Amino acid sequence: MEYETLKFIWWALIGVLFIGFALTDGFDMGVGILLRFIGKTNMDRRIMINTIGPHWESNQTWFICASAALFAAWPLVYAVSYAGLFPVFILILCALIVRVPAFIYRSKVDNPRWRNAWDWGLTLGSLIPTAIFGVIVGNLFLGLPFELNNFLRSTYHGSFFSLFKPFPLLCGLLSVAMLVMHGGAWLQMKTTGMLLMRAQSATKLAATTVIVLFLLAGIWLWSSIDGMHIVEIKPIGGVLTPLMKSVAYGNSGWQKNFEMYPILWGVPMLALLSALTTLLFSRTTNPFVFIPSSLCVMCIILTSGVALFPFVFPSSYDPNFSLTLWDATSSKLTLGLMFFVAAILIPIVMLYTIFAYRTMFGRITRETIEQNSHSSY
Numbered sequence: 001m002e003y004e005t006l007k008f009i010w011w012a013l014i015g016v017l018f019i020g021f022a023l024t025d026g027f028d029m030g031v032g033i034l035l036r037f038i039g040k041t042n043m044d045r046r047i048m049i050n051t052i053g054p055h056w057e058s059n060q061t062w063f064i065c066a067s068a069a070l071f072a073a074w075p076l077v078y079a080v081s082y083a084g085l086f087p088v089f090i091l092i093l094c095a096l097i098v099r100v101p102a103f104i105y106r107s108k109v110d111n112p113r114w115r116n117a118w119d120w121g122l123t124l125g126s127l128i129p130t131a132i133f134g135v136i137v138g139n140l141f142l143g144l145p146f147e148l149n150n151f152l153r154s155t156y157h158g159s160f161f162s163l164f165k166p167f168p169l170l171c172g173l174l175s176v177a178m179l180v181m182h183g184g185a186w187l188q189m190k191t192t193g194m195l196l197m198r199a200q201s202a203t204k205l206a207a208t209t210v211i212v213l214f215l216l217a218g219i220w221l222w223s224s225i226d227g228m229h230i231v232e233i234k235p236i237g238g239v240l241t242p243l244m245k246s247v248a249y250g251n252s253g254w255q256k257n258f259e260m261y262p263i264l265w266g267v268p269m270l271a272l273l274s275a276l277t278t279l280l281f282s283r284t285t286n287p288f289v290f291i292p293s294s295l296c297v298m299c300i301i302l303t304s305g306v307a308l309f310p311f312v313f314p315s316s317y318d319p320n321f322s323l324t325l326w327d328a329t330s331s332k333l334t335l336g337l338m339f340f341v342a343a344i345l346i347p348i349v350m351l352y353t354i355f356a357y358r359t360m361f362g363r364i365t366r367e368t369i370e371q372n373s374h375s376s377y
Contacts (some may be wrong), residue, residue, distance in 0.1 A: 002237055006339060007326060010069070010074075013069065013073075013339075013342055014070060014073060017066035019301050021066055022297050022298075023294050024353070026178075026179045026182050026297055027179070027183045028059055029129065029130045029179045030179040030181070031049075032099065032126025033179070033183065034183055034202055035122055035126075036119055036123045038201075039119075039195075046107065046377065047195060047369060048191070049106070049377045051191065053377045055360070056099075060096070072338055073338060074312060074323075076242070080148075080154040080323065084158065088136065091128065092128070095128040095129050098124070099126065102121040103122065105118060135168040135172040138169070139168045140304075141307070141308070142167060142225065143228070143316030145315070146317055147321050148321045152242070152243075157317055174214060174217060174300075177206050177209040178206075178300060181275070184199045184202040185278060185289045188203060188285070188286075189363075190362075190364055203278065207275050207279035207293075210275045214268075218268065226253050227252070227254035227255065227256065229250070230324070241327055242320075242321060242322065243321075247319035268299065271299035275292075278296060309325075
């Protein structure tokens with residue numbers, strides 16, 4: 001297989017892994033954020049937690065696999081991002097760590113203050129990573145202030161607080177709204193009664209917010225943010241480093257791929273249509289609301305990937321230092337071996353995931369919790 005083809009395949013595979021993480025652990029995060037807002041009683045919150053109880057641990061493996069693939073396929077991207085964004089990733093890690101005991105220990109002690117503390121831990125442990133992931137994606141469109149020396153060692157010139165500019169904050173809000181919508185759609189499929197009705201209301205509000213924020217982000221990106229394009233690069237099928245190209249701002253910027261291939265406009269349009277369908281389905285007790293919600297999440301992430309292509313980690317310090325999928329990859333041998341491993345393991349993971357969701361499909365009710373009080377969260 002050609003080296004150029006392998007580079008593109010691994011761009012697509014890493015995208016699949018991050019989309020898998022957003023689709024699966026995304027609704028976990030959404031339910032966690034909603035826990036303190038639509039769960040009015042302890043029983044409501046137990047029901048909400050037990051809708052995701054059988055899946056939340058396995059869902060996080062998508063993130064682990066995506067991080068491992070990032071390290072193996074794009075080692076330079078992994079090194080530069082973790083070196084520059086280390087405080088942010090530590091904050092995400094701490095938030096994810098808090099979620100674990102929040103699931104396990106909240107019902108171990110029959111004390112309202114104890115349960116409330118862990119409930120807030122689960123809510124904040126879901127909200128913080130969701131918002132920060134959106135902020136990071138927003139910063140990719142602005143570029144991050146790093147440089148590379150002749151030995152490809154990176155120096156990051158930004159700070160923790162410099163990440164929180166207006167456009168990245170908008171992307172963070174969009175990320176939160178998107179996963180709240182996704183979590184609400186999951187609860188509509190898994191709950192009954194008043195909790196189902198409150199989940200419908202939350203999903204409608206979140207879907208409306210997604211539509212507004214996604215349109216606003218698109219207009220902002222189109223009108224006010226200069227994108228980058230590659231001016232000159234050596235043959236992309238060869239062995240490259242980020243220093244073997246020249247990059248400039250302008251030339252339609254992040255809209256260039258959509259202008260070159262108008263069919264790609266179907267991706268953001270499908271995201272908006274899916275959000276609208278989620279909104280309409282939430283007006284009824286339609287159990288298929290989770291399908292358009294999932295499609296919306298997938299298309300919003302794809303829109304970002306298509307807009308940035310072929311850039312992976314742009315540099316605002318000097319565009320020429322930007323990392324792309326052509327020049328920040330591992331060797332051809334590494335990508336080839338990993339491809340065959342992924343071709344075997346990813347279908348197995350997908351089949352197991354489908355089997356697990358199908359086996360544990362069904363609504364969680366008060367009676368379910370009471371009949372399984374010792375095994376439920």
